[in-house]
Amino acid sequence: EAGVAQSPRYKIIEKRQSVAFWCNPISGHATLYWYQQILGQGPKLLIQFQNNGVVDDSQLPKDRFSAERLKGVDSTLKIQPAKLEDSAVYLCASRPSGGYDYGYTFGSGTRLTVV
Amino acid sequence: AQKVTQAQTEISVVEKEDVTLDCVYETRDTTYYLFWYKQPPSGELVFLIRRNSFDEQNEISGRYSWNFQKSTSSFNFTITASQVVDSAVYFCALSEARAAGNKLTFGGGTRVLVKP
Numbered sequence: 360e361a362g363v364a365q366s367p368r369y370k371i372i373e374k375r376q377s378v379a380f381w382c383n384p385i386s387g388h389a390t391l392y393w394y395q396q397i398l399g400q401g402p403k404l405l406i407q408f409q410n411n412g413v414v415d416d417s418q419l420p421k422d423r424f425s426a427e428r429l430k431g432v433d434s435t436l437k438i439q440p441a442k443l444e445d446s447a448v449y450l451c452a453s454r455p456s457g458g459y460d461y462g463y464t465f466g467s468g469t470r471l472t473v474v
Numbered sequence: 475a476q477k478v479t480q481a482q483t484e485i486s487v488v489e490k491e492d493v494t495l496d497c498v499y500e501t502r503d504t505t506y507y508l509f510w511y512k513q514p515p516s517g518e519l520v521f522l523i524r525r526n527s528f529d530e531q532n533e534i535s536g537r538y539s540w541n542f543q544k545s546t547s548s549f550n551f552t553i554t555a556s557q558v559v560d561s562a563v564y565f566c567a568l569s570e571a572r573a574a575g576n577k578l579t580f581g582g583g584t585r586v587l588v589k590p
Contacts (some may be wrong), residue, residue, distance in 0.1 A: 392577065400477075401565050402519075415577060417545030448517060452578075463509075463578060465519040 363466035365451050372471045377439035380469045384409065384433070384453030388464075391428055392413075393436050394450040396468070402450055408434060409456065441473045476501045478568050480581035488589050493553045495584045497566030501549065503527075505571035508542065508549045509578065514562040522564075525549065556588045 364383040372378050384391050388414040389410050394402035405424065406416040410431035419426070423442070437443055447469040477500040487493050499508065507538050510522040521539055523533070528589045530542050537557075541550045 365587075390576075399583075401480075401567075401582050404577045404580075408579055430541075442569070450519065462521055462524065464521075467516075467518045470517070 363451055363453050363464050365466035365469055367469055369470045371474060372441055374443055374473050375440040378441055379435050379437045380449050382434045382451030382466060385464055388453035389456035390454050391434050392452040393426060396448040396450055443473050445469055446473045475580045476568050476570050478579055478581035480566055480584050482584045484542050484585040484586045487556055489558060490555050493556050493586055495551045495564050497549045497581060499568045501568060501570055503570040503572050507569045509567040510528055510551050511565045511567060512562045513565060558588050558590055561586060561588045
């Protein structure tokens with residue numbers, strides 16, 4: 360089966376600009392996660408969707424970050440305006456719904472550099 | 475709240491040496507899953523193993539082995555006879571059954587450098 364697709368692979372922007380990332384999860388996976396991985400750290404959850412509803416966005420900086428998952432399939436994560444500290448890899452992951460005995464599949468990530 | 479600690483930030487070994495990565499976790503849930511992921515320089519997270527809280531049986535898979543001890547809240551990972559291709563960052567992660575959405579909480583990672 361196809362994996363989790365993310366684009367773009369790399370992005371360089373200036374601070375105060377806006378940027379958007381796209382994720383297409385594995386077909387049929389109801390749960391979708393966005394993680395932020397700052398260099399030298401472990402991934403940190405930003406937001407989680409169950410179908411098209413938000414389950415957990417407690418760690419999402421809502422003054423500048425937004426995310427949506429229209430139709431419960433692919434998702435976009437937006438940053439506006441970007442700050443230097445937003446430089447990180449943004450990972451998307453998906454898994455089937457129901458129970459927790461199901462594996463998480465991660466995409467290759469989008470590496471964002473804010474200059 | 476769930477928490478994962480990987481005290482070792484970097485380990486450097488010579489090829490064929492064994493490497494053991496430590497992982498200590500905190501959770502108030504009695505039902506949870508523990509994971510190890512590998513992140514090579516290319517950046518993707520590669521799933522290695524998943525263990526549930528009711529299965530303390532240790533496992534060996536090829537050159538990899540895991541030691542899960544609930545009494546000490548540890549889930550350690552060993553690479554036997556390391557190879558250069560094992561060079562990567564390794565993450566331990568925890569998922570609680572009762573946590574909203576079963577999110578994964580990661581440790582800070584341990585960078586393993588295997589020198590030829």
